[in-house]
Amino acid sequence: MLTRILQILIKEFIELRRDKWARFRLIVPPLVQLILFGYAATFEVFGVSTAVLDLDHSQESRELLSRFTYSTRFHVVLVAQSERDIERAIDRGDAIVAVVIHPQFANLLRKGQTAPLQVVVDGTNSNSALIALDYVGQIVSGFSRDYAVDLIQRTHPGQQLVQIDLEQRPWFNEDLNSRWFFVPGVIASLTLVLIVNLTSFAIVREREVGTLEQIMVTPIRPIEFIFGKTVPFFLIGLGLVAMIATVGILWFGVPFVGNPLVMLAGTSLFLLSTLALGLLISTLCSTQQQAFATNFFVINPLFTLSGFAFPIASMPTFLQWLTYANPVRYYLVIIRAVFLKGVGFAVLWPEMLALAALAALLLAASIAKFRKSLD
């Protein structure tokens, strides 16, 4: 058994060594994607193009608008003279946010009443619109708190305004740097795509050119063939994860506070489940084109339902249930926890167990299906 597996391994590595393109495909695209994600994928919003319209022309309105001008979050591109200017700026996309201060703004404040402030947001990109609105809210509430304190001190000297001071203390990622959140995620998604594709294509290609049939009349057992075929991809997967993680840590400065052994264990289990998935796909397809199409339909939902970008907690209950069958979901938890929190098996064992169960299930299914596919 071992000698036959060894023969397949030798053959696989000779083929890989000879395939210069394969090596390129294994190293360059993952790095490019990592760099892209590292720089481009961020939830933070800076320099939002903003239009302002001050119809009040009071000290208060100028003070409020200056807070927008001096914020790094906003970039005032237009000081409008009329509501029509604002409309046009939003329509043409010159501005994403417009702040309109109506007449009587200062008068109402001075009387101690509530003063309305109009904010228009271009909602076509709902995500950045939401984030921008959040920043507007922070600026306005800061302004209104300062104004209230100032008013109390002027009218009732010596008296304190009762208020809650919110002290934000995000753990594990103090600056809420979204790059720290994304880079570990990129490891999971790139590994998923590469390993599923490599495995399914490698076996379907042998079926397509006929070498699989030749293999099947030799004493090689299906399980030996699967072993010999997948071990190289397992090693490649480990190398890939190590490469992306190293670049993420050294180039993007993502901290790695956990135990590398926990990472190795989680990665191994995740690789097993993705290998099994690729194997299962390969038993369903007889041409590489079919495999390509199938992979596309399998990988996209796995990605969407993983929690890589969209929080699982915000999904409808039905989809949340589906995510439990998704290996990427567990691996994301493990890898983010190992990178940023530094927790170990004591905390991560449920995810590890789930990954192991999924891997075992998928492997068993693909081996059973692989036998049958000979008929």
Next chain:
Amino acid sequence: MEARAAAAPQVVAEDLTKRFGSFTAVDGISFRIARGEIMGFLGPNGAGKSTTIRILCGLLRPSGGRAFVAGIDVARDPERVRERIGYMSQKFSLYNDLSVAENLRFFGGVYRVPRAELAERMRFVVHMAGLDGREDALVATLAGGWKQRLALGCAILHRPPILFLDEPTSGVDPASRRRFWDLIHGLAEGGVSVLVSTHYMDEASYCNEIALINQGRLIALGSPGKLKRSALGGELLLVECDKVGAALELLPQAPGVLDVAAFGNALHVLVESAERGLVELPRYLDAKGIDCRNIARIDPTLEDVFVRLVAGGTRGEAPRP
């Protein structure tokens, strides 16, 4: 044990049947192959030759009937069968991105050819395939005939007593085909039983036994000589005349004529008795205004046999050896 194994047939197919859904690819085929015998599977594409071979190799499970290879029930224990057979599929199926030597080393290792013997056997195979000095060439760069011989070499590297060759010579030039058959004869002389399928009728004469297969059924079985003599069910006359088209239509109605087929400009006429036909047919044609230039008794070719049997459909039982 040894003696018995040698005397027992190496391949036995009993009423083999394979259905794919409602389509019956192999329909109750039975035959035996003795040690050192070359059995030729002859028939058009899609006749069920490949399917039968794939069942015997354990690649397909039969829907009915039984297959024994080297005395082992293939459906029950395909793993044990595999060490005792060599197989060449219709499609070239060695690794194109490996060199000649790497392919041989791979298959040698897979069959666990002892390391001490492997080098010697590899030399033999390389020499047999005419690839001396090209051991390090990538297989992708080899021409058809060499690829074919290398594939045969990979299939016999572990010295299997039984060889299954599925259309091994298709797409290979005639000289290479000739050379390939010499190799097969050499192996059979050494005691290897060979089952080889082909759709080249001329290759059938290289075989000891012929199985004619059409639409999944065995329509004739026997040595080439026996098939030519008996499978026709009559004697064959060559008729050369003018108005070949009219003669082709009229002759089947002539007394004692069983079948008529056109071969080039001449007609092959199957008659109950050659003696009577030689006298009666020229007279019959003359009466119809057709001039018979030449009539002679000929030995049938396997093509005659095949055309006759296929046209006659599946009438009667296939002759048994």
